[in-house]
Amino acid sequence: MRFASHRDIARAVERGVRRAGLPIAYSAGFTPHPKISYAGAAPTGTASEAEYLELSLTEACAVGDVRDGLDAALPDGIDVIDVTEEAGSLGANAAEASQWEVVLPGVGPEQAAMAVEAFLATDTLEVERLTSKGLRRMDARAAVVTMETDRRAVDERNAGYAILRMVVRHMTPAVRPDDILAALRRVAALAPSSPPLVTRLAQGPLAVMAASAAEAHVQGLAQGQIETTRPGALTVHETGTLPASAYDQLLRGAAGSLRTHAPGSLTGEYPDARNRAERQ
Amino acid sequence: MPVESVYSRLEPLLPLVRKPIQYVGGELNSVVSDWDAAEVRWALMYPDAYEIGLANQGIQILYEILNESDGVLAERTYSVWPDLEALMREHRIPQFTVDAHRPVRAFDVLGVSFATELGYTNLLTALDLAGIPLAAADRAAGDPIVLAGGHAAFNPEPIAEFLDGAVLGDGEQAALAISALIREWKRAGRPEGRDGLLAALAAEGGVYVPRFYDVDYLPDGRIQRVAPNRPDAPYSIAKHTVMDLDAWQYPSKPIVPVAESVHERFSVEIFRGCTRGCRFCQAGMITRPVRERSITTIGDMVERGLAASGLDEVGLLSLSSADHSEINEIATGLADRYEGTNVGLSLPSTRVDAFNVTLADELSRNGRRSGLTFAPEGGSERIRKVINKMVTEEDLIRTVTTAYASGWRQVKLYFMCGLPTETDEDVLAVARLAREVIKAGRQASGRRDIRCTVSIGAFVPKPHTPFQWAAQCDRQTVDDRLRKLGGALRSDPAYGKAVGYRYHDGKPAIIEGLLSRGDRRVAKVIKAAWADGARFDGWTEHFSFDRWARCAAQALAADGVDLDWYTTREREYSEVLPWDHLDAGLDRDWLWQDWQDAIDPAGPAEVDDCRWTPCYDCGVCPTMGTEIQTGPTGARLLPLTVAGAQSPAMMARGTAAPANGPGV
Numbered sequence: 001m002r003f004a005s006h007r008d009i010a011r012a013v014e015r016g017v018r019r020a021g022l023p024i025a026y027s028a029g030f031t032p033h034p035k036i037s038y039a040g041a042a043p044t045g046t047a048s049e050a051e052y053l054e055l056s057l058t059e060a061c062a063v064g065d066v067r068d069g070l071d072a073a074l075p076d077g078i079d080v081i082d083v084t085e086e087a088g089s090l091g092a093n094a095a096e097a098s099q100w101e102v103v104l105p106g107v108g109p110e111q112a113a114m115a116v117e118a119f120l121a122t123d124t125l126e127v128e129r130l131t132s133k134g135l136r137r138m139d140a141r142a143a144v145v146t147m148e149t150d151r152r153a154v155d156e157r158n159a160g161y162a163i164l165r166m167v168v169r170h171m172t173p174a175v176r177p178d179d180i181l182a183a184l185r186r187v188a189a190l191a192p193s194s195p196p197l198v199t200r201l202a203q204g205p206l207a208v209m210a211a212s213a214a215e216a217h218v219q220g221l222a223q224g225q226i227e228t229t230r231p232g233a234l235t236v237h238e239t240g241t242l243p244a245s246a247y248d249q250l251l252r253g254a255a256g257s258l259r260t261h262a263p264g265s266l267t268g269e270y271p272d273a274r275n276r277a278e279r280q
Numbered sequence: 281m282p283v284e285s286v287y288s289r290l291e292p293l294l295p296l297v298r299k300p301i302q303y304v305g306g307e308l309n310s311v312v313s314d315w316d317a318a319e320v321r322w323a324l325m326y327p328d329a330y331e332i333g334l335a336n337q338g339i340q341i342l343y344e345i346l347n348e349s350d351g352v353l354a355e356r357t358y359s360v361w362p363d364l365e366a367l368m369r370e371h372r373i374p375q376f377t378v379d380a381h382r383p384v385r386a387f388d389v390l391g392v393s394f395a396t397e398l399g400y401t402n403l404l405t406a407l408d409l410a411g412i413p414l415a416a417a418d419r420a421a422g423d424p425i426v427l428a429g430g431h432a433a434f435n436p437e438p439i440a441e442f443l444d445g446a447v448l449g450d451g452e453q454a455a456l457a458i459s460a461l462i463r464e465w466k467r468a469g470r471p472e473g474r475d476g477l478l479a480a481l482a483a484e485g486g487v488y489v490p491r492f493y494d495v496d497y498l499p500d501g502r503i504q505r506v507a508p509n510r511p512d513a514p515y516s517i518a519k520h521t522v523m524d525l526d527a528w529q530y531p532s533k534p535i536v537p538v539a540e541s542v543h544e545r546f547s548v549e550i551f552r553g554c555t556r557g558c559r560f561c562q563a564g565m566i567t568r569p570v571r572e573r574s575i576t577t578i579g580d581m582v583e584r585g586l587a588a589s590g591l592d593e594v595g596l597l598s599l600s601s602a603d604h605s606e607i608n609e610i611a612t613g614l615a616d617r618y619e620g621t622n623v624g625l626s627l628p629s630t631r632v633d634a635f636n637v638t639l640a641d642e643l644s645r646n647g648r649r650s651g652l653t654f655a656p657e658g659g660s661e662r663i664r665k666v667i668n669k670m671v672t673e674e675d676l677i678r679t680v681t682t683a684y685a686s687g688w689r690q691v692k693l694y695f696m697c698g699l700p701t702e703t704d705e706d707v708l709a710v711a712r713l714a715r716e717v718i719k720a721g722r723q724a725s726g727r728r729d730i731r732c733t734v735s736i737g738a739f740v741p742k743p744h745t746p747f748q749w750a751a752q753c754d755r756q757t758v759d760d761r762l763r764k765l766g767g768a769l770r771s772d773p774a775y776g777k778a779v780g781y782r783y784h785d786g787k788p789a790i791i792e793g794l795l796s797r798g799d800r801r802v803a804k805v806i807k808a809a810w811a812d813g814a815r816f817d818g819w820t821e822h823f824s825f826d827r828w829a830r831c832a833a834q835a836l837a838a839d840g841v842d843l844d845w846y847t848t849r850e851r852e853y854s855e856v857l858p859w860d861h862l863d864a865g866l867d868r869d870w871l872w873q874d875w876q877d878a879i880d881p882a883g884p885a886e887v888d889d890c891r892w893t894p895c896y897d898c899g900v901c902p903t904m905g906t907e908i909q910t911g912p913t914g915a916r917l918l919p920l921t922v923a924g925a926q927s928p929a930m931m932a933r934g935t936a937a938p939a940n941g942p943g944v
Contacts, residue, residue: 001538003300008538015308015536015590032622045295073590075308075538105292195295 001077002197006041012075013053020069025056040095040203043176048200052095054086095170097145098203099212100177102164106193112149112162115188120147125183129176136173140183143168143175145210167209283315286373287381293367301539302330303364305378308536309588310356311347312380318353319466320459322346323377323387323424325406327399328818330358330378334535335543337597338393338430341530342455352459355379355387356535359402360409362815362822368409375410384410388462390424391455394432397795398788398818400439403428404810407442414807416444416491421473427458427487434519434566435743435859438795438802440490444478447487448862449519449566450552452528458485479512488517488862495800495858501841503799503856518863519566521906525552525573529581533588545593545626546585550578550610554599555898555908556631557887558657559668559878560696562742563599566864568900570891571909575606575613579917582614586623593624601627602636603891605911611642613917619645632656632671637682651690652683659695659709665884666701668874673713677720684721684730691717695736697761698753698786701879707761710734711768718778733780734769736762738789742796743859744866746874751850752793755786762786787825791817793847794832799858802846804835865906867899 001009014034017024026032035056042048055066063083071080104112119125125141150163168175177198184190202212287304294300315321324343326333333339339356346354355377360368368374374383384390384406392403407414412423419426428436428446436446447454461484465477472479481487492513496504508515522528534546551572554564573581582594596610604610614625625643630636632654640652656671658664664671680691695710714732721730738758741747762783769781794802808831816822832843851857853872860868877885887896891910901907 001306003294003304004538005301008301008540011540011544012308012536012538015592017590018592019308019587019590026622034622075536076306077538194292 002045002047005044006038009041009078010036010038012078016070016074016078017055019073020066022055022061022066022069023058025058040098040170042200043174043178045195046100046177046198046200050098050200050202050204052203060085095203096206097167097169097209099165099167099201099209101150101199101201102166102177102181103197103199104162104164104190104192105196106160107162107190109149109162111188111190112164115184115190116147116149116164118188119144119184122187125187127179127182127186129179129182131173138171138173138175138179140175140180143171144180145169145206147180167206169206170203283382283386285381286376286383289371289373290368290376290381293364293371293373296367297363298361299331299539302358302537303360303378305381307334307378307538308590309533310379310535311343311354313347313353315353315380315382317351319351320353320389320462321387322352322354322389322391322455322459323357323384324354325357325359325384325390325392325403327359327392327394327402327406329361329816330537331539331541333358334537334539334541335547336393336395337531337547337549338395338451340535341528342391342393342451343535344530344533345452345528346455346459349456349459351463355382357384357390357406359399359406359816365405365409365815375406385412385423387424388466389458390426392426392428392430394428394430396818397432397438397792398823399432400795400806401810401814401817403439403442404807405815415441417441419444419474421470423474425462425474425477425481431562431566432796433488434562434862434864435796435798436488436490437495437800437858438798438806440800441803443490444474445481445487445489447520448517448864450522451520452522452530454486454520458487461485479510482514483512486518486520489513490800493861497839501839501845503858505856506858506861516861516863518904519865521904522552523571523906523909525549525571526577529577532581532584534585534591536589536591543595544591545595545624546582546589546591547595547597548578548581548585549573549597550601550604550607551598551910554603555890556600556603557668557874557889559666559746559874560657560699560739560742561599562745565745565866567599568865568898569906569908570603572604572911574911574913574915575610575917576913576915578610579613579617583920592622593626595626595628597628600631602630602633602639606913607639609912609916611639615642615645617917617920622646628653630654632676632679634675634679634682637679637686637688640683640688641686649687649689651692652688653692653694654679655694656713657694657696658699658706659711659713660706662884663699663702663706663709665886666878667696667699668878668884668886670886670888673716676713677716680717680732681720681724685724687725689725689729690731690733691721692733692735693717695734696739697736697765697783698739698758698789700747700750702753702761704761704764707736707765708768710736710765711771714769714779715772715775718775728778731778731780733782734765735782736765737784738786740789740793740796743857744864744871746871746878748797748857748871749851749853749855749875752790752847753786754844754848755790758786758789788817788823790843790847791823791825791828794828794843797858798846801836801839801841805832808835863903865898865900865903867897867903870896870898 013036017034017036025035027035037054039052042051063085067080067083074080122141124139126137127140128135128137145167147164147166150165166180168180181196202209290303294303324339326336326339343354343356346352356379357375357377374385376383404414413419416426425444426442428439428443429451433446433448436443458481461480462477465471465480470476478489482489482492492508492510493506494509495506498504551570553567553570555568555570556564558564601607624646627639627643637652656664656676657669658667661673683691697707714734717732722728739753741750741752762785766781769779770776809828812827812831814827829843836842874887890896891908
């Protein structure tokens with residue numbers, strides 16, 4: 001699922017909810033949409049082991065049934081880890097930061113350690129990214145709470161890659177792992193031989209993230225982390241809804257939109273093949 | 281011997297390409313089977329982008345049928361975009377399946393479904409990436425048998441050199457028969473190698489094996505004869521026809537991608553074949569006779585398909601869906617069943633008929649009424665008679681009036697340009713028609729914000745149709761008429777904003793014409809264009825007319841024929857056509873007579889539908905041993921009952937029942 005966009009994931013979840021037969025609530029209006037909301041979706045191209053979403057249901061369901069039914073109905077690569085019934089909706093303050101793991105192919109552990117040191121030694125590190133709203137500048141350093149190289153990789157000197165662990169604060173505009181990698185490239189000429197593999201390990205309150213980062217350091221990674229980093233207390237929702245569930249997001253895609261034009265089409269709204277399929 | 285997945289080598293490249301999600305597989309209802317447990321292994325290919333190919337019914341049906349068959353495994357492969365193609369070449373990654381990322385060359389069969397001839401260059405890319413020799417004659421024991429199917433397989437001659445075989449017609453039973461023959465051949469120790477298998481497929485599997493036939497040419501470039509070069513190859517090869525669609529309820533577990541695809545709906549084919557007799561329509565000619573699925577089977581398939589996929593839109597598919605003998609009962613029955621849920625129903629391919637609007641109203645009970653599409657195909661009454669599209673202007677106006685009056689805001693009209701005997705006036709008549717439609721719509725709806733979109737493309741004569749002898753209209757004439765029509769549509773400010781205009785120019789149509797009615801010599805053109813970089817020719821941004829024209833001129837020079845010879849030249853009755861030995865069941869003399877009726881200087885003669893008038897001897901039923909299969913069955917769709925909530929599937933059914941009340 002690393003290569004799936006947020007839209008792809010959302011569509012898969014909608015279908016999964018229908019297949020599982022969950023009594024999902026729909027929005028009112030001309031084109032009703034199932035009431036499903038997402039907290040801080042991981043950027044396309046990154047994997048995630050800690051995503052949260054919220055379903056509004058029209059009747060009370062056992063959380064275990066919702067978890068198992070939805071898990072079975074979702075495609076491989078999206079796993080429902082846990083479901084809880086919450087009285088309110090996912091607060092923005094609950095997920096204040098994320099813990100990320102970045103595998104850097106072709107980078108030696110020592111080189112990575114030096115880059116981290118150089119990065120942490122700076123006060124600010126401005127990077128630019130082209131967004132749909134134009135060129136945005138952001139401070140990559142300010143977003144990073146902790147950053148270190150993973151010891152397991154450091155021990156294996158011939159591994160041929162380095163692993164970074166970092167806790168990144170959720171900010172507006174969002175600072176993404178690739179922005180931080182861009183900053184590392186600037187301060188320490190860190191250049192992986194092929195695209196880094198980025199995975200979100202957890203998200204939650206800042207303090208919990210920082211603490212669990214330290215813990216992971218010692219223990220290695222455990223699935224139980226998702227439990228421990230669950231967003232805290234949520235407020236009440238009057239329709240008596242809503243399990244928030246964590247789901248595992250594996251592959252997501254670094255994709256631009258692929259605009260397709262029909263041969264000679266004046267407006268270019270439909271590719272020829274699509275048009276033909278439509279007519280069949 | 282285990283076959284390794286290429287995924288670990290592919291994954292690092294995926295962040296570097298556009299829409300990588302299309303290459304990772306893992307779709308809902310996709311199947312990964314144990315390689316070693318299978319005796320016969322199929323790689324099924326749709327030679328276009330994943331987003332187009334995934335929804336293809338033919339591939340989905342065969343995928344399910346083959347995977348359900350004991351000892352048979354099927355995986356899917358699609359064309360990779362040029363960005364990934366370049367990386368695959370650089371990193372030596374072969375063409376792979378999306379299911380288990382196995383190399384295509386490891387399979388026994390590569391089955392390619394061609395809906396359009398513009399996919400031919402994509403076949404070459406896939407073969408080349410797979411490491412399979414392009415020419416069938418160069419393939420060895422370790423290479424898969426490359427089979428073509430789909431509508432374009434009714435004249436596979438332009439790609440004959442690259443194919444081991446072609447399968448004409450319905451694939452359900454044919455694919456199983458081919459699997460059985462391959463299994464037999466493998467168990468027997470592969471007697472006589474590839475040729476032994478191909479001979480068995482030709483003799484017993486109904487497969488056309490091009491290399492068993494020789495083509496001789498006359499000095500003027502026409503074909504002298506096509507004849508088998510071995511005693512066991514039949515003189516003509518008949519198409520396959522599935523006679524009981526209720527016995528083949530596929531797809532039942534539609535593949536649902538995580539990536540976006542062209543059809544986000546579950547489609548159920550409500551009947552196969554069409555006998556309306558539109559003279560330009562290859563699909564209608566080669567899929568005869570009409571075979572309906574029963575109303576109860578359709579109801580079951582919709583219920584199962586929605587539960588298995590989680591999709592919320594159903595398309596009732598066929599060549600002319602409103603012609604099902606019980607369409608009214610189907611529409612009402614489904615609309616009743618799914619009333620109050622968020623399941624949308626749609627009816628693609630509707631004729632110009634007010635009854636269809638009533639149907640569409642019924643089907644759209646749950647949702648929006650945005651747009652309806654009709655295909656009058658010709659602008660003037662005269663040209664519609666030439667193509668045997670029996671629609672009068674009154675029909676059209678009555679139909680759109682009903683549509684606008686019942687709340688539809690947009691009507692889309694499809695037309696063709698460059699039809700036989702067509703003049704500028706026939707095309708300009710489209711503009712007048714569009715104005716009449718807007719006028720009627722404004723009157724019926726009492727609003728001014730209604731729209732009518734005119735969509736027009738260049739006509740390409742197709743094999744096995746009455747127009748197979750016709751001269752294709754040259755591209756200058758087509759483009760000229762399209763330009764004049766655009767001017768005429770925009771000329772009247774009172775209607776200008778209400779009319780949308782979309783057209784396909786004449787250039788791709790000429791190349792499609794070359795590939796549609798070409799013979800084996802055209803293979804040189806395809807190969808040259810592909811070597812020159814032709815990919816995804818159905819896509820404007822990739823298609824290059826100049827490249828094709830240049831390659832055609834060079835490759836055909838020695839044969840004394842050219843692009844015009846294949847496209848804009850009218851054929852005589854006596855000329856041997858490249859596909860004459862391929863039998864769609866249509867009587868050649870009937871086709872010729874129908875062609876003469878179309879272009880009769882005294883005015884075109886029309887042919888009615890044989891479902892409600894006497895048989896007009898097109899030849900299909902007696903030749904193929906088939907017959908028209910239509911209802912009515914008299915059965916009705918009952919409401920889905922609330923069966924309790926023991927399982928998620930049951931819950932899904934429960935929510936669909938009206939008794940459960942609206943979900944919001």
